[in-house]
Amino acid sequence: MASSLTKDAAPQAAPATGGKTFFGHPRGLATLFMTEMWERFSFYGMRALLVLYLIAPASQGGLAFKAATGAAIYSVYNATVYLLAMPGGWISDRLWGPRKTVAVAGTIIMCGHFLLAVPVEMSFFIGLVFIAVGSGLLKANISTMVGHLYPDRTDPRRDSAFTIFYMGINLGAFAAPLVIGTVGQNVNWHLGFALAGVGMALGLGQFLFGTRHLAPVSNVVPAPLRAEERAALLKKSGLWAAAAVVFYAVVLATGSFTINWVLWPLSLAGIALPAFYFAKIRRDKEITADEKSKMTGYIWFFIAAAVFWMIYDQSGSTLTIFASQDTAGTLFGIGFPSSWFQSLNPLFIMALAPVIAVLWVKLRDRNPSTTAKFAMGMIGIGISFGVMMLAQAAATGGVKVSPMWLVMVYLVQTVAELSLSPVGLSVSTKLAPEKYAGQVMGLWFLAVTAGDCTAALTQLIVGNAFMSEASFAIQGAVVALGGVALLMWRKKVIKLMGDVR
Structure with missing residues (x-):
């Protein structure tokens, strides 16, 4: 997985927010740590099953795609997650702010996993779109909120905080295939996907419950859109969406999709x-x-x-x-x-x-x-x-x-x-x-x-x-x-x- 390393932190100072701490850090770090850990648990658990489900024969409950097609679907899905991280950052900066964006992202991801749990092919692919969109929104913003907990960029705890946060990513990624992979492969594919949804629900609940511990700046929209910019954006987005709908409608109508x-x-x-x-x-x-x-x-x-x-x-x-x-x-x-x-x-x-x-x-x-x-x-x-x-x-x-x-x-x-x-x-x-x-x-x-x-x-x-x-x-x-x-x-x-x- 794309990762980052941080150097060892200097001795800890008093917590920025006072009161109870999380390993000497503001309590908001615990909220973000648990949110990211459960989100990664859901993401990597689903990913552990994705290709296997796509290429499994229908007799085993899979979608029976050829191996090359299943691998290509996986690659494009993974690419889309990272592609959408850029508009995810823009939405936070111009429309919702990091805190609201992550809350919306977690909800979309959770719904996507539960859509995968429905044994209908169309529901499965709609669920993949939901997860990709939600992951793009979340990926761009949750790390930003970790930084918000330390308004002083020279705070010696800052690097240590990102190290702790990084460990949450890998704990979730490590546990996911062991739990979700086992259930999906040995019991039922869709039950495995549902477990991924439960994981995201736990992460979302942790985030919503712990938002009071986050920095106030995480709720601020840094550069809100002006009314005329919003109108222009809606117009352009509508045109592109209409063009895509017309294009794929023609493809479907000709029976060549x-x-x-x-x-x-x-x-x-x-x-x-x-x-x-x-x-x-x-x-x-x-x-x-x-x-x-x-x-x-x-x-x-x-x-x-x-x-x-x-x-x-x-x-x-x-x-x-x-x-x-x-x-x-x-x-x-x-x-x-x-x-x-x-x-x-x-x-x-x-x-x-x-x-x-x-x-x-x-x-x-x-x-x-x-x-x-x-x-x-x-x-x-x-x-x-x-x-x-x-x-x-x-x-x-x-x-x-x-x-x-x-x-x-x-x-x-x-x-x-x-x-x-x-x-x-x-x-x-x-x-x-x-x-x-x-x-x-x-x-x-x-x-x-x-x-x-x-x-x-x-x-x-x-x-x-x-x-x-x-x-x-x-x-x-x-x-x-x-x-x-x-x-x-x-x-x-x-x-x-x-x-x-």
Whole structure:
């Protein structure tokens, strides 16, 4: 999962709000911690079942899609979540404020999960739309409210707060496949999806009950829309919505509609939108030559991140299918459902994140540059698909391979993620032009969208061959060689970055 790391905090001061505390922090942190933990529990629990349900035969209660189509649906869904984080931030800034936006988001997500629990195909896909929209609204704003608890940016508890909050994310992500995955695979798919809805309901209840402990600024709309802006927005939105309705009505009327009419446009849009934003920023005459140079350097990091996420986010699709179809469901005599593999990444993150954070501090002057860390992440994620190539080769002829193959893959991917993801968040803030500081952070999330959309297009084009040894080898080699190229061209990139290192 996209993650972030924070350094150890200095000794704690008195809580900003007085009264009871949460590990020495304002009580509002407990509200946000529990809300995010339950939201991630619902999100990753549903995700653990998504592809498995899509490709399961009708006789087993699934939707019987081909493996490639199921994987593409997953990739586009995941891409849409990150794509909608940008409008989610805008809605908070201009319409509702963070607190109301998160409350609405949690309600939409909860309804989406319960729609998945209805055994009707149309209800299932409407539910996916609800969850994507709600997740986009929530993702952009709940972290902002953590920052609001510490109005003094020099407050020594600030970094510690985000570390605690980050642990909530991974606790939810770790527990979800173990609970929801087990129920969904071993009892009933729709009961598993309903459990995800219950998880979000608990998170929403926690948030609504604990809002009194949040900072007052979280209820403020920073830059409310003027009446004329609101009218123009409604007009434009209505026109685009009408165009989409007319287009798909024609497709449906001609009897040519398939799921590809949704997957292809969304995948192409997810790649085109970041390119549009970069062009817009670089054409802006108000940004300085130095800022323009830094944005050119940032493009290198964006592309590197996109191809990284292209492989990494296949954990919920390609690796899940491999776990289900080609991997033994027992280890040391203990049986388990294939969805449990998705608990490995958050487990490894919780174990390794503090170690790597300390390592970067200990290295001091020998600490690798941002460019080198990105290259390490790309090479690492490429190597993980080299391991997958070997695992797929071992699974030929219907052989079920040892679960340790996937354990190794997830371990390598986690180390690669911790080399690239937190550094990407940091470099996004450092290279962004002052005028576009918030939007460049949104662009960082669009790297996930672009990577997932690239994966979806690949899956749609090559079909079920995306699970072949050749596919793993080609993807892994391309990304690893990209990391080597970044190392070779690092001096050029560093020059474009100016005073940023």
